[in-house]
Amino acid sequence: DGGITQSPKYLFRKEGQNVTLSCEQNLNHDAMYWYRQDPGQGLRLIYYSQIVNDFQKGDIAEGYSVSREKKESFPLTVTSAQKNPTAFYLCASSERGNTDTQYFGPGTRLTVL
């Protein structure tokens, strides 16, 4: 079955700790994306990558970091510098990153205690 997996589904973190959210796709897509979703605010782009070993900041990159060492993987680290990290995080991928449909994973809900 082809698709995007995100793990874990629920994540709890203490203030001051870094945490890494996993995103893996077996669709052979070139482009991958991370979005943050807050109630009533839609989706906001954190980082995106159009090719291995390259990525760009989105609209709200502060306090986050990413890597793209493999085509199928695009992990997101939420650092202690992120002031309000509690949110629902969605990963997506698309074939060419240009007017192609984006396919979304099931999301990870991060709660900072």
Added chain:
Amino acid sequence: GNSVTQMEGPVTLSEEAFLTINCTYTATGYPSLFWYVQYPGEGLQLLLKATKADDKGSNKGFEATYRKETTSFHLEKGSVQVSDSAVYFCALDRGSTLGRLYFGRGTQLTVWP
């Protein structure tokens, strides 16, 4: 800049009622337009899309027509079902090489039997 404005929710309807969710956009160039749907606790799924003016996207009884003259992409369904209860997001891709999506805030739809 690029942005999407959706009608605010929540929208509450009885089963078999007619649905319209308004979406207007601002964009440079010639964007593609999308409707995504999110069921509770899940990621987003593509519902339909249109890539040029006057195109009509359709899927599962939902339709939307790309109107360049009114910069709109309203979502319609003739007879909603309880299973249509979800959050609906309008989005645009401005057609550049960046391949990023701009999302509206989402509209919560609840359908009662």
